[in-house]
Amino acid sequence: MALPLDKGIFGRLRHDAGEAWERYVRHPFVLALGAGTLPRPVFRHFLQQDYLFLIHFARAYALAGFKSDTLADLRASAAAVSAIVDVEMPLHVSYCRDWGLTEAQMEAEPEALETMAYTRFVLERGLAGDRLDLDVALAPCVVGYGEAVARLLADPATKRGGNPYDAWMDAYASDEYVAVASAAIDNLDRQFARRGGEARYESLLATFNAATRLEEAFWEMGWRQRG
Amino acid sequence: MALPLDKGIFGRLRHDAGEAWERYVRHPFVLALGAGTLPRPVFRHFLQQDYLFLIHFARAYALAGFKSDTLADLRASAAAVSAIVDVEMPLHVSYCRDWGLTEAQMEAEPEALETMAYTRFVLERGLAGDRLDLDVALAPCVVGYGEAVARLLADPATKRGGNPYDAWMDAYASDEYVAVASAAIDNLDRQFARRGGEARYESLLATFNAATRLEEAFWEMGWRQRG
Amino acid sequence: MALPLDKGIFGRLRHDAGEAWERYVRHPFVLALGAGTLPRPVFRHFLQQDYLFLIHFARAYALAGFKSDTLADLRASAAAVSAIVDVEMPLHVSYCRDWGLTEAQMEAEPEALETMAYTRFVLERGLAGDRLDLDVALAPCVVGYGEAVARLLADPATKRGGNPYDAWMDAYASDEYVAVASAAIDNLDRQFARRGGEARYESLLATFNAATRLEEAFWEMGWRQRG
Amino acid sequence: MALPLDKGIFGRLRHDAGEAWERYVRHPFVLALGAGTLPRPVFRHFLQQDYLFLIHFARAYALAGFKSDTLADLRASAAAVSAIVDVEMPLHVSYCRDWGLTEAQMEAEPEALETMAYTRFVLERGLAGDRLDLDVALAPCVVGYGEAVARLLADPATKRGGNPYDAWMDAYASDEYVAVASAAIDNLDRQFARRGGEARYESLLATFNAATRLEEAFWEMGWRQRG
Secondary structure (H helix, E strand, C coil), X not given: CCCCCCCHHHHHHHHHHCHHHHHHHCCHHHHHHHHCCCCHHHHHHHHHHHHHHHHHHHHHHHHHHHCXXXXXXXXXXXXXXXXXXXXXXXHHHHHHHHCCCCHHHHHHCCCCHHHHHHHHHHHHHHHXXXXXXXXXXXXXXXXXXXXXXXXXXXXXXCCCCCCCXXXXXXXXXXXXXXXXXXXXXXXXXXXXXXXXXXXXXXXXXXXXXXXXXXHHHHHHHHHHCCC | CCCCCCCHHHHHHHHHHCHHHHXXXXXXXXXXXXXXXXXXXXXXXXXXXXXXXXXXXXXXHHHHHHCCCCHHXXXXXXHHHHHHHHHHHHHHHHHHHHCCCCHHHHHHCCCCHHHHHHHHHHHHHHHHCCHXXXXXXXXXXXXXXXXXXXXXXXXXXXXXXXXXXHHHHHHHHCHHHHHHHHHHHHHHHHHHXXXXXXXXXXXXXXXXXXXXXXXXXXXXXXXXXXX | CCCCCCCHHHHHHHHHHCHHHXXXXXXXXXXXXXXXXXXXXXXXXXXXXXXXXXXXXXXXXXXXXXXXXXXXXXXXXXXXXXXXXXXXXXHHHHHHHHCCCCHHHHHHCCCCHHHHHHHHHHHHHXXXXXXXXXXXXHHHHHHHHHHHHXXXXXXXXXXXXXXXXXXXXXXXXXXXXXXXXXXXXXXXXXXHHHHCCHHHHHHHXXXXXXXXHHHHHHHHHHHHCCC | CCCCCCCHHHHHHHHHHCHHHHHHXXXXXXXXXXXXXXXXXXXXXXXXXXXXXXXXXXXXXXHHHHCCCCHXXXXXXXHHHHHHHHHHHXXXXXXXXXXXXXXXXXXXXXXXXXXXXXXXXXXHHHHHCCHHHHHHHHHHHHHHHHHHHHHHHCCCCCCCCCCCCHHHHHHHHCHHHHHHHHHHHHHHHHHHHHHCCHHHHHHHHHHHHHHHHHHHHHHHHHHHCCC
C-alpha cells in the first residue's frame, strides 16, 4: 500500500514546497533513526515532545469538527479525534514505557519552543482562516511522517531488524497509518473542491510551507540535543 | 435513576433561573406532548428542527474539545461528539422515519429563527468566553430535556401507553440519557472548580438564563405552529 | 451619491437573494417609517435593540481584524470598530435621548430573540468560516440599511419634513453612510478575489440569504410589537 | 513616571515567574543594547521580526475586542489596535528607515520560529481561553519592554548619548509608553476581578510563564544571530 504523494492538491503543494519538503522528510534526525544511529536520549526527548504534540493535534481535529460544513466532515473529524486520544495516544504511552517514560513524566515535561510553534501555528491558522486553511496546515504532519518512513524503508542505508527504532518505523509504515494519511490527501481534495479555487492557492502554499518548515524545526530540535 | 437537579453549580444556576426555568421545562408544548394532545404536524416540525439542532450541538462539543485544558476533558468531549453523530443522530433519523421524515428532507429544511438563535448563541458564547462559559450555555439543553420528561412521567396528566410520544419520552427517561445529563451536571462542577469563582457567577447566570430563554423559544416555535 | 448596488460579488448575491432581499429592504416597518405612520413605541423598541445590536456589530468588525490576511485589511477593520464605538454609538445614544431613552436603559434592556439570532449568526459564521464568510454575513446589514432609506427617499409615499423619522432617514442617506456602505461593497470584491472562487459561491449565497432573512426578522420583531 | 510593577495580579504573576522573568528583562541582548555594543546586524534582524510581531500583536488586540464583555473593554481594545496600526507601526517603519530597512523588505522577511511561537501562542491562548487568558498572555510583552528599558536607564553600565540605540530606549521610556504599560497592569486587575478567582491562578501563571519564556526566546533569537 503506497501513499498517493502526487495526488491532487496535496501533490501540488508538496511539489511546490520543493527543497523545504525534502529537508523535512529527509532530515538528518530521520536518516539517523533509519540507520539506527540516533542517540537514545535524543529519541526519548522526541517521544516526550511528541506526546505533548499529540494533545494539541487532537485539539486541532476537534476544531476541524467545529469548522465542518457537512455532517460527513463532522463525523470524520470526530473519528479522527477519537483515533488520536483513544488509540494513538495509548499506543504512544505504551510504546514510551519501553523507553522508560511514564505518562506522568511526559505530562510534566516543559513544552519545547518547536512544539509550541508548530501546534499553535496550526490551531491559530485554523481559527483565523477556515477549514481548508486548517487542513492544509495539518497535512505536512500527517502525510510527512508516512513519507519519511516509506522512504527510509526504500533506502539501503536503513537498518532493519535489531534497529532500536524498528517498532517506530513499523507504526508509520503500517496499512492503518497509510490509510489515515491517504484519507488526509483525499480530504484535502474535497475541501479544496468546496472552498478552494486558484485565488487561494498562493496563500495555501504559504501555509503549507510554514507548516513544513515548522515540522523540520521539530526534528531539528531533537537533532540539536544530540550534543 | 434520578437526575441530581439540585447538585452543585448546576443546582444553583437552575434555582436562580427561577420562573424562566419552569417556563422552559413545563412549556405547554411539553405538557401537550405528555398528554398526547400535541398535534402531529407540530411534533414533526419540531423533529425536523431538532435534527438541524443536533448538528450544531455536535459542533459545540467539538469546540469544547478544542477548548479543553486537560486530556481527560478532551477525551470526554470526543466521546460526546461521537455519541451525538454516531448514536443519537442515527437514532433520531430512524425515529423520524416512523414520522414519515427522511434524512434528506430534514437536511433540506430551512433552519428556523429559534434554532439559529440558540445554537449560534451557544457556539458564540463558547468562542468569546472559555470552556466554562460554553458548558454553562449547553447545560439547559442537556439537563432540561431530562427534567422535562422526568416531570411528565411523575405527572398524572401524562398519558402513557398509546401516547404517540411514548417512544420520545422513553428516550429521555432512559438510564443512558439520565447518565449523560448527570455527567453534564458533574462536569459543570469540575469546570467551575477549575476556572470559576464567585466573581464569574453573575455572568454565568446571565448565560444560563439566556440559554434557558432560548430553549423556551425553541418549544414555543413548535407551539406557535399549531395554528 | 448612489450606492453601487449591482456591483461585483455583492450585486450578484443581492440579485440571487431575489424576493428575500425585497422583503427585507421593503419591509412594512420600513415603509411605515417612511410614511411617518410607524407607532412611536415600536420605533423606540427598535432603537433599544439596535443599541445592543451595534455592540455585537462592533465585535464582528473586531473579529474581522483578527481574521485579516493583510495589514491594510487589519487597518480598515480597526477603523470600522472605532467608527462604530466612538462615532456611531455616541450618535445613536444622543439620538435616542430625543426619544426619551438613556444609555443605561438601553444597556439594561433584555436582548430580543431576533437581535441574538442575527448577531450570533454573524459572529459564529465568522469564526467557523473565514474573513470572506464573515464579510458576506455582515453585508446585508451595512448595505441594506442604505438601500432601504435610498428607496424610501425615491418613493412618493414617503413623507419628508415633519416626519418623526426624518433624522433617522437622513443619517442613512448621508454621504458618510453611503461611503461606508460603498466601501463594504468594494471590500467584498477584494475578499472574494483573494479567498473566493466559484466553488464557494453557493455557500456564500446561503450565508447571504440567511443574514437577509435574519435582518427581515429584525424589522419584523419591531413590526409585530405594534399591537 | 514609574511602572507599578508590583501592583495587583500583574505584580503577583511577575513575582511568581521569578528567575524566568529576570532572564527575559535582563537578557544579554538587552544589556548589550544598553551598553551600545549590540552588533548592528543583530538589531536590524530584531527590527524586522518586530515588524512582523506587531501585526500579530494588533490582531491579538482585535481578538480582545471580540472577546470583550463590556463596551468599555471593547472601546479600549479598539483604541489599542488603532494605536498599534496607526501610530506604533508607522513610527516603527519610520525608525527602521534610519536603519536602512524599507517596509517592503520587512513584509517580505520570513517569519522566524521565535516570532511565530510567541505570537501564535498568544492568539491561540486567547481563542482557547477567555479574555483574561488572552490579557495574561499579552502582559509580558507590553510591560516587559517598559521594565527592560527602565532598568537599563537605571544601570550605570548603560551608555546614553551616542548610543546607536538611544532612540529605541527613549521610545520605551516615554511617558506615552509607560502610560500604555500601566494601563495594561490596571486592565489585568479589572479582568481578574471580573473573570478570575484563586482557582484560575495556577493556570494563569502557567500562561504568564510560557509567554515570558517565549519573549526570552525572542531576544535570544537576535542574540544567537550575532555570530
